[in-house]
Amino acid sequence: MDRLLYLLATGLARGAVFALFALSLVLIWRAARIVNFAQGAMAVVATYVAFAVTGLTGSYWLGLGSALLAGAAIGFAVERGVMRFAPQGSPFSGVIIAIGLVMVLQSALGILFGQQHRPMAVPFDERPIMIAGVPVFSPYDLFVLVVAVAVMAALALLFTRTSLGLQLRASAFAPEVSRLLGVRVSRMLTIGWMLSAAVASLAALLLVPTELGLNPHSTDMLFVYAFTVAVVGGLDSPPGALIGGLVVGLVISLVTGYLGSTVAPIAVLVLLVVVLLVRPGGIFAAREARTA
Amino acid sequence: MSQHRAPTTRAAAVVAASALLLTVSACSTPGVAADTPGVTDDTVTIGSHQPLTGPAAAGYSSISAATSAYFDYVNDNGGINGRSIEYLVKDDGYNPATTQTVVRELVQEDEVFAILNGLGTPTHTSVLDYLNQNGVPDLFVASGSTSWNQPEEYPMTFALNADYVVEGAALARYAADEHPDAVVCLLGQDDDFGAEFIEGAETVLGADGLAAVERYSVSNQDVTAQIGAMKAAGCEINLLATVNGFTALAVGTAAKLGWFPQWISSSSGGDYPTLVGFLGEDLAPQLLQGFTSTNYLPFGPDDEWSKLFREINDEYNAGAPFDGNTVYGMSVGYLFAEALAKAGESPTRESLLAAISSGELEGNGILPLAFGEDEHAAYTGVGITTVDQGVQDFIGVTYALEGESVEEVEAKPVPLAGDGIPKP
Amino acid sequence: MTAPSFPTFASLNGAPRLTGTPRLLVTSVILTLVAIGGTFLLDPYRNYQLAVIAAYFCATAGLTMLVGLTGQLSLGHAALMAAGGYGYALTANASTDAGVDGVARFLVSLVGAVVVAGLAGLLLGLAAARLRGPYLAGLTLAVVIALPAVTSVFSGVFRGDQGLQIAYDGVPPFLRTLIAVEQWQAWVAILVTSVTVTVLAGLRRGRAGLRMRAVHGDETAARLSGVPAGRVKVFAFTMSSISAGVGGALLCFVTQSVSPGAYTLAFSLLLLVAVVIGGLGSIGGAALGAVVVVLLPWLIGTATAALELPADVEQRLSGNVSVLVFGLLLIVVTAVWPGGIAGALGRRMPRARDQVAAGTPVAPADAPPPAVPVTTSTSSVSHSIPTETER
Structure with a gap:
């Protein structure tokens, strides 16, 4: 029982990060109809920025802020500098360009900073929080959960309650009509990319300290799992990303705890296959998946 | 549309393939093969495969750098039997497919004398057959798998790590x-x-x-x-x-x-x-x-080998962080240099293997090397270390394989002689 | 060497007006002979590289057909190659135990590879036929990621990270005095590859290829005109997987081993790089792509080694530079040169031939090649069928 509680808590904390990253993928998908395979690599660049800033100033919080800014800046640069050139005719040119971008960013980081893992410290107490005598969370895990939930709530508010959110949604779903109504669709697209990349950078920044340390490949698995989450939840659905994230986080944690860590990727694959066969557009797909 | 274009493409492929063959063949004439590959009057060329890039590279790339630094030190001090050691390190990214390619390149293009300290169990396993079939000495593999100690099946392969x-x-x-x-x-x-x-x-x-x-x-x-x-x-x-x-x-x-x-x-x-x-x-x-x-290697703050290696690290390795990998890499270099020195004035692959199998190599470990005719393991015992106040050192307890079981034994560290360059 | 040399080539063989399947066969025989002749000019290491290129070519040819013709983007072809490699190694080891060796063992093992890769491809294809674009890409991505896990969970069969080793196939006795083992391996790889690719090319230009294009162009329209879209997709995926599996088997034959570490996500993406820079849908492009992904890292490695850089700089550059170049190629080719190398060459060398030359200019290569025969209406499907039979 203790064991189960513990695994559930761990899975929840990890799942929150997956959900956040998956949400960033959903944002881009909704705005640009592109699965951004470069999201992980872009986020890791922003995390390097945060690492540098924290190293220079000694402040974790300045690093966190700079990661968000850097993430937005990278989103801007990628949208304006690269993705604009994706030919519209071919359905997967966006995916292929994004994959090219992953290669460019990761190898550039490798050339500049080398392959070694750089430890990232966090300003939190290492002592665990006990519930009923069972250590469930470290304070950092709690911080991760709170931040993830807060950011998701803020995004929900942004999209449903503000004029900017309305414009973002409008230009994603009906670009021509929105343009006629005076929405600057192109600018909305760029804002969507910036927002998404910033969220992804935050997720990466939250995850890296729990792993070996920062290196150019730090977000490889995060991307794969978050992508699974987004597909499981439905690429069109932000609530799907949230719930999918928690489901995948819990599945990985429970499978690792009870069956062994080697089985985890297989479990994720099985989950993906089952969901896709039952609902090819993801659990929360409102309608049949569009032709990508 | 593309089906109309296909023949064109094929023509293009012919053109490109022919052009490629011509360019490639033009530059592919292998050098005049010496009697012993990789050995000239004043050099001995050896090679290695190491993970320098990729996710698995972290933490290992410093080993070959340390080995190279040690060889630079030896070469600056006259080399071994008047020959300087050229150490070619190829990156395999810890990917067995790449290992196979780079090792073939080392053996066939660079014509190395031996492969030294190839790193990793899955990676090195993939070239084990190749090296043994081609009679290339495969020395001091950087992995603790028991696979390297099979003299009957793999006569060219020698281990280094305690398994x-x-x-x-x-x-x-x-x-x-x-x-x-x-x-x-x-x-x-x-x-x-x-x-x-x-x-x-x-x-x-x-x-x-x-x-x-x-x-x-x-x-x-x-x-x-x-x-x-x-x-x-x-x-x-x-x-x-x-x-x-x-x-x-x-x-x-x-x-x-x-x-x-x-x-x-x-x-x-x-x-x-x-x-x-x-x-x-x-x-x-x-x-x-x-x-x-x-x-099982020299270790600890006061050890004389460590002091020498630290000096070499500062002078020849641009003062890279000095850690266990540095000592390991330099010890590999020392052991190869010793084997080469014992392989005679004009070393051949046979004389190199004979020198290692003779059981006369001492190495620089805390226990005698186990190499022999029927034994291709280097160290069959280990010393226990602990960390105290941020300093890691031996605590004087040593275990070694005695027949079938592991027993406590007396450590016999090999003392540093002279300038740490093996003499014939 | 310019384009017109090719028809001359064909006329030398007394078949200046060959069309359809015979033409394909003649072309493939000629190319195979050229390649085998070429092995005499190469030293052992380059023959090894040639064998690897041939193995990669099997995989890229299958992938380019899948992506270019049916529009199914697979990021998992490395796993399918691995399936072929493991099928080959397991059959080879079983044959060795049963006392079979030499050519018989090779052929039996190759069949093993085809069966395993075919089954894997069929299963994946069944799932894939229901999925679109990013969902399929995601599924195939998860398959590559799960490969090492599968080999280590079933380590009794696959031997985990270390993979399987197989017995060594030397040069057959009657050739032993003539050629080195690397040249022999290159011959085998070239022969097997040419058979595989010829089959693919035959499919591509025949009825099957037409149906694939139809499904890609507009699935609904294709269904309306009686093309069983689901079955076409599954068939394409299975053939593509078999082709990749043969590539994996050849790699296993050349290197006598197969292990999960060789078939990573990075390798899968490299195959994609090959087909994109070669030109999606083009078999010739797949060949060029295979050449580029094998030779470019080696050229860059040789170049950086020649620069005599400081050790730590060289260490950082090694490996990373070729990935950087591949990434840039992928972006640039997709954005400004969507036909890839093949498309660009095709544009530069318009050939006066058949109906194409009859006044109609060769369409610009940057139109998405496969979608053209069937664009929006069902009528164009029926148009393109007679076109095909005319040839």
Whole structure:
């Protein structure tokens, strides 16, 4: 029982990060109809920025802020500098360009900073929080959960309650009509990319300290799992990303705890296959998946 | 549309292929083969495959740099038998397919005399047959797998590391001797490293001597579930068959749970300076106080070999961080230089192998080398080290394989002679 | 060497007006002979590289057909190659135990590889036929990621990270005095590859290829005109997988081993790089792509080694530079040169031939090649069928 509680808590904390990253993928998908395979690599660049800033100033919080800014800046640069050139005719040119971008960013980081893992410290107490005598969370895990939930709530508010959110949604779903109504669709697209990349950078920044340390490949698995989450939840659905994230986080944690860590990727694959066969557009797909 | 274009493309392919063949053949005439590949009047060329890039590269790329630095030192001091050693290191990214390509390139294009210290079990396994079929000496493989010690099947291949079975047995023996009533558990990598280490530990502790055995895979950098399970099982001593990064993860994750058991790690994941790199300068001394591991190479702050290697590191390796990998890399260089020196005035592949099999090599370890006609293992024993106040050193307890079982023995460190350059 | 040399080539063989399947066969025989002749000009290491290129070519040819013709983007072809490699190694080891060796063992093992890769491809294809674009890409991505896990969970069969080793196939006795083992391996790889690719090319230009294009162009329209879209997709995926599996088997034959570490996500992406820079849908492009992904890292490695850089700089550059170049190529080719190398060459060398030359200019290569025969209406499907039979 203790064991189960513990695994559930761990899975929840990890799942929150997956959900956040998956949400960033959903944002881009909704705005640009592109699965951004470069999201992980872009986020890791922003995390390097945060690492540098924290190293220079000694402040974790300045690093966190700079990661968000850097993430937005990278989103801007990628949208304006690269993705604009994706030919519209071919359905997967966006995916292929994004994959090219992953290669460019990761190898550039490798050339500049080398392959070694750089430890990232966090300003939190290492002592665990006990519930009923069972250590469930470290304070950092709690911080991760709170931040993830807060950011998701803020995004929900942004999209449903503000004029900017309305414009973002409008230009994603009906670009021509929105343009006629005076929405600057192109600018909305760029804002969507910036927002998404910033969220992804935050997720990466939250995850890296729990792993070996920062290196150019730090977000490889995060991307794969978050992508699974987004597909499981439905690429069109932000609530799907949230719930999918928690489901995948819990599945990985429970499978690792009870069956062994080697089985985890297989479990994720099985989950993906089952969901896709039952609902090819993801659990929360409102309608049949569009032709990508 | 594309079907109309296809023949054009094929024509293009013919053109391109012919052009390629011409250019390639033009520059492909192999050099005049000497009697012994890789040996000229004033050089000996050897090669290695190492993970310099890719996710698995972290923590290993410093080994070959240290070996190169040692060879630079030897070459600046006249070389071995008047020949300087050229060390060609090729990156394989820890990918067996790439290993096969770069090793062929070393053997066929660069015509190396021998392959030295190829790193990694899966990577080196993929070229084991190739090297032995082509009669290329395959020296001092950087992995503790027992595969390298099969003189009948692989006469060209020699190991260096104490193998994982011996390490597992020695550490389990130490745990049982020091803490007879403690609950002993084990965290291991889910490959041969973990499996052989577990095998060794169980020969000492019995099949049910380990209260919990958890495995992790390198692709998943989250060991919270495993550490949680070990804590729940009431483990007091944790044996680790982990690489450095995962040793740090295990120790760090346990600390986050408020759990501070005794850690006893394989030498592959027990290098203190490397662990500090992962855990950070401030936390590491607290978390790793009492951390126990093994080593078989010269070691510790006052050791004369270490002092020499430190000087070489400063002068020839641009003062790179000095850690266990540095000592390991330079010891590899020393051992090869010694074998080359003993292989005679005009070394051949046969004389090199004979020199190693003769049993006359001394190396620089804390125990005599085990090499012989029927023995291709280098070290069959290990010394126990611990960390105290941020300093890792031998504690004077040494275990070695005696027949079938691991027993405590007297260490016999090889003293440094002269300038650390082997004489014929 | 310019384009017109090719028809001359064909006329030398007394078949200046060959069309359809005979033409394909003649072309493939000629190319195979050229390649085999070429092995005499190469030293052992380059023959090894040639064998590897041939193995990669099998995989890229299958992938380019899948992506270019049916529009199914697979990021998992490395796993399918691995399936072929493991099928080959397991059959080879079983044959060795049963006392079979030499050519018989090779052929039996190759069949093993085809069966395993075919089954894997069929299963994946069944799932894939229901999925679109990013969902399929995601599924195939998860398959590659799960490969090492599968080999280590079933380590009794696949031997985990270390993979399987197989017995060595030397040069057959009657050739032993003539050629080195690397040249022999290159011959085998070239022969097997040419058979595989010829089959693919035959499919591509025949009825099957037409149906694939139809499904890609507009699935609904294709269904309406009686093309069983689901079956076409599954068939394409299975053939593509078999082709990749043969590539994996050849790699296993050349290197006598197969292990999960060789078939990573990075390798899968490299195959994608090959087909994109070669030109999606083009078999010739797949060949060029295979050449580029094998030779470019080696050229860059040789170049950086020649620069005599400081050790730590060289260490950082090694490996990373070729990935950087591949990434840039992928972006630039997709954005400004969507036909890839093949498209660009095709544009530069318009050939006066058949109906194409009859006044109609060769369409610009940057139109998405496969979608053209069937664009929006069902009528164009029926148009393109007679076109095909005319040839």
